[in-house]
Amino acid sequence: MTEAVEQLAALKSPLEETHQQLGATMDAASGVPLSYGDLLAEYAAVRESGAGLIDLSSRGRMLVSGSEALAFLNGLITNDMKTLQENTWMPAAFPNVQGRLIASVRVLRLADQTTPTFLIDTEAATHDAVAKNIQRFTLAGDFHVNDITNETAHLTIQGYEAQSLMTTAVGNDAASLSASAAIRMRHERFGDLTVFPSTHTGADGFDLIVRNDQAAELWQTLQSHGARPVGHNALEILRIEAGIPRYGIDMDDSNVVSETGLDDAVSFTKGCYVGQEIIARIKYRGHVAKKLSGLLCGPAAGLQKGASIQATDGKEIGRVTSVADSPQLGQTIALGYLKYDYLAAGTTVKIVSSDKSFPAVVTELPFVTQVSTQN
Numbered sequence: 001m002t003e004a005v006e007q008l009a010a011l012k013s014p015l016e017e018t019h020q021q022l023g024a025t026m027d028a029a030s031g032v033p034l035s036y037g038d039l040l041a042e043y044a045a046v047r048e049s050g051a052g053l054i055d056l057s058s059r060g061r062m063l064v065s066g067s068e069a070l071a072f073l074n075g076l077i078t079n080d081m082k083t084l085q086e087n088t089w090m091p092a093a094f095p096n097v098q099g100r101l102i103a104s105v106r107v108l109r110l111a112d113q114t115t116p117t118f119l120i121d122t123e124a125a126t127h128d129a130v131a132k133n134i135q136r137f138t139l140a141g142d143f144h145v146n147d148i149t150n151e152t153a154h155l156t157i158q159g160y161e162a163q164s165l166m167t168t169a170v171g172n173d174a175a176s177l178s179a180s181a182a183i184r185m186r187h188e189r190f191g192d193l194t195v196f197p198s199t200h201t202g203a204d205g206f207d208l209i210v211r212n213d214q215a216a217e218l219w220q221t222l223q224s225h226g227a228r229p230v231g232h233n234a235l236e237i238l239r240i241e242a243g244i245p246r247y248g249i250d251m252d253d254s255n256v257v258s259e260t261g262l263d264d265a266v267s268f269t270k271g272c273y274v275g276q277e278i279i280a281r282i283k284y285r286g287h288v289a290k291k292l293s294g295l296l297c298g299p300a301a302g303l304q305k306g307a308s309i310q311a312t313d314g315k316e317i318g319r320v321t322s323v324a325d326s327p328q329l330g331q332t333i334a335l336g337y338l339k340y341d342y343l344a345a346g347t348t349v350k351i352v353s354s355d356k357s358f359p360a361v362v363t364e365l366p367f368v369t370q371v372s373t374q375n
Contacts (some may be wrong), residue, residue: 013057014153014212018219030124032058035231038368043327045228046238047370051159052230054200060127061149061209065117066142076133077107078257079281080270085113089182089196091265094126094133097255099278103130104247104265107183108196115142116306119194121154121207123166125248135370153215156198157227158205158238160370166206169225170195174206189221190214200235201286202242203370240324240335243365245292248298249305250321250335258282259337261292261365282362284343290318290337294365300358307353309336309360317342320351326367333361333367 012031013019019026024033033055036042046052064073074081079092085111094102108119122130127149139141157165166175170187171201174195177183182196194209210218223229241300242259245251251260257279268283282288294338296301309318320336334351344348347362 013055013372014215015090015219017056018097018216019152019229019329020054021234024229024231027232029134030089030232031230032232035233036229038232039231040327042228042230042234042246045230046159046203046234047328048372049160049370051157051161051165051227052201052217052234053227054156054158054230054232055219056154056156056163056200056207057152057215058124058341059149059154060120060122060124060130061147062120062122062131062134063117063146063148064112064120064143064144064178064341066144066147067115067116068141068143068226069116069118072137073107073134074143074270075273077105078266078275079107079274080267081107081109083267084109085373087182088180090180091262092266093257093260093262095229095257095273095275095279096253097275099258099275099282100253100255101247101251101255101260101262102126102133104251104260104262105130106196106198110182110184110194112184113117119209121209125246129329151212151313152209153212153218155208155210155215155219155222156200156205157222158199158201158203158230160204162204162206162227165225165227166195169221169227170208174208177206190218190355193218199242200244201238201370202244202366202368203238214352235326236322238325240322240333241326241328241366241368242292243335245335245369246322250292256288259291266284287340290339291343292335292365293318293338293343293352294320294363294367295320295334295349295360296329296363296367297332297360300360301349303332303334303358304353305324307351310350310352311342312348312350317349319355328368332351332358335365
């Protein structure tokens with residue numbers, strides 16, 4: 001397990017006072033609001049007919065700029081940054097030389113800058129690892145890194161009504177962005193505001209990055225237009241339903257990037273980058289030995305992370321990484337790594353946890369597909 005995982009950010013959110021006023025239960029280790037008192041109502045705000053408002057300020061945010069920023073970054077990540085146009089974003093991964101995962105990130109290319117400028121957004125657990133990985137190039141050329149994590153807040157709106165709420169609360173320029181678009185704007189109420197469509201739940205959503213001194217007003221405005229505060233306990237259920245892996249839980253630096261399900265974060269045509277040879281060899285000369293998969297487990301009270309996944313003959317074929325009781329599906333679901341021969345959807349397996357055995361069926365991810373009714 002990496003040092004970054006062990007040192008989950010104890011970042012004090014600029015919205016901590018707001019959360020306390022709302023009666024949130026806060027997690028002392030990570031500094032995030034866990035719940036606002038009604039887990040199922042928070043979940044329903046995203047999955048049913050409304051919109052949920054989530055504080056993601058514990059994530060890491062770094063600005064990278066300079067005439068050589070594109071070349072340096074393109075040699076470090078799995079996706080092709082040469083195809084990344086201004087005012088767009090892409091998923092990517094930072095691998096090490098063995099093709100193993102350092103971090104999963106989103107990279108935004110910002111417009112109207114005098115020099116190429118990129119915003120890197122990453123999980124709290126990988127913030128330090130990403131920062132260390134890119135800062136070592138600041139002496140190698142025109143390459144500058146500005147960690148803005150402590151200067152900004154990161155909010156997300158998720159759910160069926162995300163777009164209409166964004167239209168009324170923030171404006172049509174932000175709400176009408178296409179799926180891979182991003183915008184950094186000077187908003188008349190909220191000042192410098194970066195917005196891009198994004199999902200953390202399988203539902204429609206928008207991420208908003210704002211300066212700390214404007215964070216509370218932005219939160220209160222979104223809430224006043226109908227967004228319901230959602231804590232990270234509900235978010236955990238939502239992200240497992242969406243089949244979204246989390247660093248330090250479902251993946252870490254022991255996993256080759258190809259095992260983690262981050263397929264849309266990898267370009268196989270861009271050419272050389274750190275770890276590229278290993279990742280390309282897996283694709284073109286064979287297959288991964290194991291891959292992150294979904295498991296439908298029925299009612300499985302007591303199923304725990306780390307449980308052994310076994311074939312029907314008792315052979316161990318994997319381990320569970322995440323578990324949740326899905327309100328929408330009415331059963332327990334799990335993420336876990338399975339050996340290649342057992343990856344086909346419909347494969348029957350069993351999970352052994354705390355001396356109990358639970359039948360399970362391998363399923364394609366995501367568990368829940370949430371399609372917007374909005375245009």
